[in-house]
Amino acid sequence: MPKPELMQNNFDEKLLQLLISRIGDYAIYMLDPNGYILSWNQGAKNIKGYQDEEVIGCHISIFYTTQERRENVPGNNLNDALKNNIHESQGWRVRKDGSIFWADVAITTLYDDDGFLKGFAKITRDITARKKKDDQKTLVNAELERRVKANTDKIIARERRFRELIENSYDGISLFGRYWNVLYRSRSAARISGWSNEERAGKRHDDLIHPDDLPMAKELFARVLTEPARPVMATYRTLHKQGHYIWIECLLNNLLNDPDVEAIVCNFRDVTGRILAEEQIREKNRQIGSILESITDGFIALDKNFCYTYVNHRIGEMLGVDAASLIGKCVWDVFPDAVNSSTHKAFKQAIEEQHYILNEDYYPPLGLWQENHIYPSPEGLSVFIRDITERKLAEASMQQSESNLRSVFENTDLAIVLFDMDARLQSFNNNARRLADRYFKAELKVGESAFYYCLPERVGDVKHILQKLRRRSPIVYEVSYPITAELTQWFEVRWVSVVNAQNQPVGIILTLKDITGKKQADQERDRMTADLIQRNKDLEQFTYIVSHNLRAPVANIKGLSDLLSDDMKPDDENMAALTALDTSVGNLDKVIIDLNHILQVSSQANDTLEKVSLPLLVDDVKSANSQLIQKNNVKIHCDFSEVGELTSLKSYLYSIFQNLIVNSIKYHRAGVEPVISIVSKIDHNKACLYFTDNGKGIDMQRDGLQLFGLYKRFDLSVEGKGMGLFMVKTQVERLGGKISVESGVDKGSTFKLEFPLK
Structure with a gap:
């Protein structure tokens, strides 16, 4: 059994290793006596970029720069640690990606209980930011010392220069005390005023100012005393020693509170010559201005x-x-x-x-x-x-008629001819000359009568035109001239009276505009329209024949199918095929019925337009579907305050309202009572009808493009054929309108119908 102290040591060592491995800001790792890495903590990974398997077993020299490895800095650091038990230094170290950082390094020797060297513990910290800050601070301090020395030298030089400038300045400089007693005067001050320092000291400040300027000067001096350190500019007259007054321009600055000055500083100069010159200029300007204004x-x-x-x-x-x-x-x-x-x-x-x-x-x-x-x-x-506007207008007026007329004549695509009121030709352009050569085989001549160029059968018409023009009524009509057997050239002919300043007719303008292209385009459009109408009629007739001619064969097949079903036993092997045949025939019959319904919609387009009351129309739909509405407890709210009636086809509108209201009831949400809102609005000469419900809604992203398609159904839980919305869109568009939808699953739907008000 292990000794308690040994167990405690193992526990402490494991705890220490766990603590070291979790430290993220310091690289802490163990080295063997030769400097090879034995352990690697999280901080080492963060700082140096190596993972455990990449670095354990490697020599610490991989973290040193090439130059330091050449100089054996890693070995010297380990030797220093052996001598002193610890080595501390700072320097550049290399990360895995080759980048360098400024490191603070401590290497400590580790010995076992018997005093044998087990290795080294190395702690590394990234202090690059602090290094940069210290380097910057060193540079800043050096720059500051350099600037202080340079500025000190400049200040000394400037002070010497300033003294020389003051004493030799062209402007006068005076320093005054609080009571305007003279404290100092420069040499220029004596030169400008003529008073020596001793003579000026015996004079009161106010006694030297011109009487007319004294009130202004006293106000100025008072402001200088009450507004320290705020320069004040003034111009006034002061007495010269020789007895005449001179104009001075002075700048006063109250620096009494400045311990380095303690005076009112006055910079001034003699501006007498400038003031007198300005006065002379003003007088001359007044004289010149008087002349120029007259x-x-x-x-x-x-x-x-x-x-x-x-x-x-x-x-x-x-x-x-x-x-x-x-x-x-x-x-x-x-x-x-x-x-x-x-x-x-x-x-x-x-x-x-x-x-x-x-x-x-x-x-x-x-x-x-x-x-x-x-x-x-x-x-x-x-x-x-x-x-010279009036003169130019007069000149322009004289030239306007001739230049404008000639410009219009020769730069227009019109053929233009001018006649006097006796129908004699006065002028014409090149277009008119060419037309006369082509169609009349005659040359236009000034002075010739208009009737000379008329065909005999047109003389009466031209006389009638000239009579109407005397009443100043313009006449416009179209005329054609054959060019070849296949080609005819058309012209728009316009006769207009020319009136004088008294509004009396003095001449006639005849213009011919080539409209052959327009006429050909109109004829082609008419031909294409007629062709489209005929094609549409042929298509409708074909559809009508197909739908009606199929009804009899389908009815016969259905009858025969029913007879065979009655005679056939339930267990007959042909019973299933006969049932399928009966179903197919029934579906074909429904398609023919729907086709006839659509044809009826097309044929109703020629019904008579009438004013349709929208509230009464809703009442008719509600009455026809009363049982469906009561059964589902439907609430229908209407607001027709903006548009109460429409001039339209009542049968179409009834069908549209019927389909939209019944659809909203059929596709209501389970457990939610249907609520339908119908509102009319006017928007840019259009009547807009909004049908809004709280039903199941429509997945517009999935079904929006096919919503109005024939036989398109998207909710098979409710019985239907997919005809309703197809019929609504067809009828809305036949009425010249359009329909759009906004909807979402379980969010209800809003159908917007737009019809022209006229």
Whole structure:
């Protein structure tokens, strides 16, 4: 029996092995004294990628890089562990897939109770992420040290440069205390004002400001004191030492609370020359503006980017806009339709070539004809714009009749002839000339009478036409001319009066349009329609003959079958065959009856249309099926508020309602009382009828394509022939409508019927 302490040791060892095998974040495994792998835990699999059978028995050198194996790093690590009982190091290690990771490694020696080396325990941890973070931190710290040194050098250099700039700046710089006492003035401050530092120190700040600017300046100074660190810009006049006032532009910044400054900083410059020049420019602009506003032409000034810098009021009148609203906008943004126009090209040419250009252009969005006088300069364009719309319209009006008429004459497929009110030829196009050569064998001549070209039998008709045209009634008719024995050319002839400004007839236009192709297409369509009608009649007649001629033979066969059945004993060996014959004859008889029913539907298509009341129609169906409705406790709800009646064939509608209602009752769900809803709606000039029930429903994915087929049945638990929905679809389509279904198994069905309102 094992000793208790031995059992306890075995238990502890197994527990330790179990614990190690479950550790997933550390690779923990045993090595023999020569460095060969004896065990492999889950963490080792996760980190190194090897399974137990792939790595046990292998030397640990497989985890080291090629360079480290050459340098015998694995052996040195084991020797170090032997010397010190433990070896700890970090370095790159290789996974099974060849990728490397930064590992934290600890190798510990293991001895037995007698002091003999049993091997090594090796623990490896993947610290690649920490390695990257440490490397990044090292790089960042080095970069920060480099930047600090560089910035320190820059600050020292900038401070020296700043001092030099302040003392030699063209602008004046002054530092004031809280009560506007001078703390510092640069050399430029004395140069600008003429006052030395000693002289300026003896003057009050307000005493140097022009009386007219003093209220504004005091308000400005007060705002500077109440809004620290917020720069304030101002322009005002100050007294020069020589006794005159100069204009200064200053920027004040309250830095009294800044411990490095503790002053109000004032940067200023002498802008007297600029202010006086601006005043002179404003005065000249006022004079020029007065001139430009008084002229009758429009005037605009554009910069080099074609943006408006000036627009006179006449331009606003021409364009129908506020002239001031155009300032600062690009002319091509305001009028995008003018891009690539003649004006656009002229503006660009004037800028590029710097010479005067005159152009005329039409701007369709405004219906505006303009004459542009374009004067370039290095700064942009000055353009005088004259509205010439009336002149252009007058010119166009003079040319319109002749150009339009000639364009229509020679670019149309019509043959056109113009006559005066005395029926004398005034003008004609090439098409008319060719037709006259072909059909009249005569050349058209200006001044010739229309009757010269008429056939004798047509003279009376032409005179009648001319009389009607005097009442300005256009006349249209068709005429044909034989080309060959087999071919005839057709024309649509149109006579129209031409009236003057007083609405009086002054001429006649005769046009002939070749409609031979249309006539041939109409004749072919009529022939095909007649052929289809005849084929349909022949087919119906054939079906009628077949169905009626089969009835007598089928009835005879059925009678003979019944006689033989009566005379034959039940145990006769021919009884089964006779029974099968009787069944087949019965089925054939049903098919003939159904065929006759379908033929009756076709023949009813010629019934008289009448207004059919939908509520009364439902009442008729309910009355005819009262016992079926009561037996199954059926509830029928109707809403015909939108469409209460239809102009249609009552027999068709009755059959449709009958089939849909009876089908909903026949195919109701067991244990569920049938509920049928019939609702009418109007949708885009169509009357829509919705028949909804709560029955068994239809598997549309399986049966949807064959739902309306003849003799198609999908629920054999209920007696039927598969005729109902076929008849419904046939009758709906005969009425010019269409039918669709939405359904699901055990979800009921909705049949949607659409009929034209007219």
